[in-house]
Structures are given as C-alpha cells and as structure tokens.
Amino acid sequence: MPTAVAIADIAGVTVKIWQSVLGLELTEQREGFQIPSPMLLGCVQISGAWTGAVEIASSEPMARSAAALMLQLDAAELGDGDVRDAFGELANMIGGNLKALLPGPSQLSPPVVVKGSDFTVALPGTTLLSRGTFRCNGEPVMVTVMIRA
Amino acid sequence: MKILVVDDSKVMRSIVIRTLKQAGFDGHTIVEAGNGIEALKAMRETPPDLVLLDWNMPELNGIDLAEKLKAAGIKLRFGFVTTESSDEMKQRATAAGALFMISKPFTPESFQQTLGPVLAAG
Numbered sequence: 001m002p003t004a005v006a007i008a009d010i011a012g013v014t015v016k017i018w019q020s021v022l023g024l025e026l027t028e029q030r031e032g033f034q035i036p037s038p039m040l041l042g043c044v045q046i047s048g049a050w051t052g053a054v055e056i057a058s059s060e061p062m063a064r065s066a067a068a069l070m071l072q073l074d075a076a077e078l079g080d081g082d083v084r085d086a087f088g089e090l091a092n093m094i095g096g097n098l099k100a101l102l103p104g105p106s107q108l109s110p111p112v113v114v115k116g117s118d119f120t121v122a123l124p125g126t127t128l129l130s131r132g133t134f135r136c137n138g139e140p141v142m143v144t145v146m147i148r149a
Numbered sequence: 150m151k152i153l154v155v156d157d158s159k160v161m162r163s164i165v166i167r168t169l170k171q172a173g174f175d176g177h178t179i180v181e182a183g184n185g186i187e188a189l190k191a192m193r194e195t196p197p198d199l200v201l202l203d204w205n206m207p208e209l210n211g212i213d214l215a216e217k218l219k220a221a222g223i224k225l226r227f228g229f230v231t232t233e234s235s236d237e238m239k240q241r242a243t244a245a246g247a248l249f250m251i252s253k254p255f256t257p258e259s260f261q262q263t264l265g266p267v268l269a270a271g
C-alpha cells in the first residue's frame with residue numbers, strides 16, 4: 001500500500017469531485033499559480049496507520065460559486081456560514097477519497113474552514129507531501145497533502 | 150415513508166434530499182438532524198422508516214449512534230452516506246446493522262441502485 005499520494009492522485013480525486021458534485025471542469029495549472037485574497041482554506045486531518053492532513057484552498061468567488069451550486073441557490077443569497085459549510089464538505093470529500101488511497105485503518109477529522117487574507121495555517125510536525133494546483137472558470141483551486149513525520 | 154437524514158452539514162443534507170428526489174424517491178416525508186443526539190430526539194418523536202447517516206459528526210457520530218441503538222435492542226433500518234469507505238469501516242457498519250453504505254460523492258443513479266430495493270422492501 002503506498003504511503004505517498006502523487007499529484008496524479010490528487011488531480012484524479014479533485015477533478016472527479018468537481019465534476020460530480022459541482023458539474024464543473026477543473027484543469028491543472030502548474031505555472032503562475034496564485035490565490036487572491038480573500039481566500040478560503042478547508043482542512044481535514046487523517047490519523048491512524050497514516051497521519052497527516054489534506055487541505056483545499058481557493059478564492060472566495062470559487063468557494064461561493066461551489067456553495068451556490070451545492071445548495072442550488074443564487075450566490076448572492078448565501079451567507080458566510082453556507083459558503084464555509086460547503087467548502088468544508090468539499091474538504092471532507094477530497095480528504096476522504098484521498099484517505100482511501102492511503103494505509104489504514106485511519107480516521108478522518110471533521111473539516112475546519114478558515115477565510116481571510118494574508119494568513120497561513122501551520123500543522124506542527126507535518127511536511128508537504130504533495131500538492132495539486134488547478135483552475136476552474138478562471139478561479140484557482142489548490143489541494144495539498146501534508147504528512148506527519 | 151418517513152426518511153431521517155442525519156449529517157452535521159446543512160449543505161450535505163440539502164444535497165442528499167435533492168438527490169433522493171432526483172432518484173425518484175420524492176413521495177416520502179423527509180426529516181433532518183444535525184448529529185446523533187438530534188437524530189435520537191427525532192426518532193423518539195416519530196420513528197423513521199429509514200435513516201441515512203453520516204459517519205463523522207460532532208456530539209454523537211453515526212457509527213456510535215448505530216452501535217448504541219443495536220446494544221439497546223432497538224431495530225432500525227439505516228445505512229451510511231459517507232466518505233468513509235475502508236474495509237474495516239464497512240465491517241463495523243455491517244456489524245452495527247447497516248443495510249448499505251453510499252460513498253460521497255454520490256449520484257441519483259447510485260441512490261436509485263442502493264436505496265431502490267431498500268425502500269421497496271419497506
């Protein structure tokens with residue numbers, strides 16, 4: 001059983017979820033990738049036979065569009081809570097599907113979602129394992145897998 | 150039939166309910182609960198015919214709820230709608246009495262295929 005997650009695995013899972021949950025195409029973007037502020041970051045932690053975390057980050061407009069599609073409501077009608085809830089669910093699904101590729105048994109934490117500008121999230125004791133960067137309708141999406149040493 | 154949808158995400162409950170309708174199961178009464186504790190309260194008020202449970206929830210998660218009810222001898226027709234899909238979790242779900250496990254993300258077709266026979270048997 002692999003202990004690592006390749007960029008191809010991240011791409012496979014994220015593209016599948018974007019397509020099936022949102023009905024949107026996601027394409028990989030390697031050069032010149034940036035997420036403008038404000039941004040959202042959703043994180044789930046995995047603990048057990050494999051320990052680490054999966055983070056998804058995107059621009060606020062991307063997160064809001066995703067929430068609108070998931071709730072079938074107009075983006076302008078959504079509160080911040082709805083957008084965070086939806087983004088947390090995307091983190092949950094991406095994290096859960098990546099967890100299925102890793103050694104088990106392990107547990108998935110509930111998602112934590114942060115929204116803001118000019119911030120970083122530190123997960124002490126972890127290092128970057130793999131990262132996929134994408135674009136959807138011109139908006140950035142990034143999925144990162146962190147591994148605890 | 151009364152179907153109880155239990156998930157701590159309001160967004161996910163909305164998607165599950167919409168997918169039930171898209172799968173052709175729109176003639177049923179749908180009730181929602183945000184965690185295992187709320188689900189227990191809803192079950193006491195009106196026993197559901199079928200429960201769709203998320204696995205990971207605060208307060209009381211889905212698998213702990215299912216195991217508690219089984220230990221108390223309470224018969225429940227239920228299954229999980231969850232990202233958790235490992236073999237050990239499937240075994241634990243089956244041991245707790247789960248009739249099915251539907252993986253997230255799901256489609257109306259996966260709901261039809263899995264829930265059709267369950268609802269028909271109701």
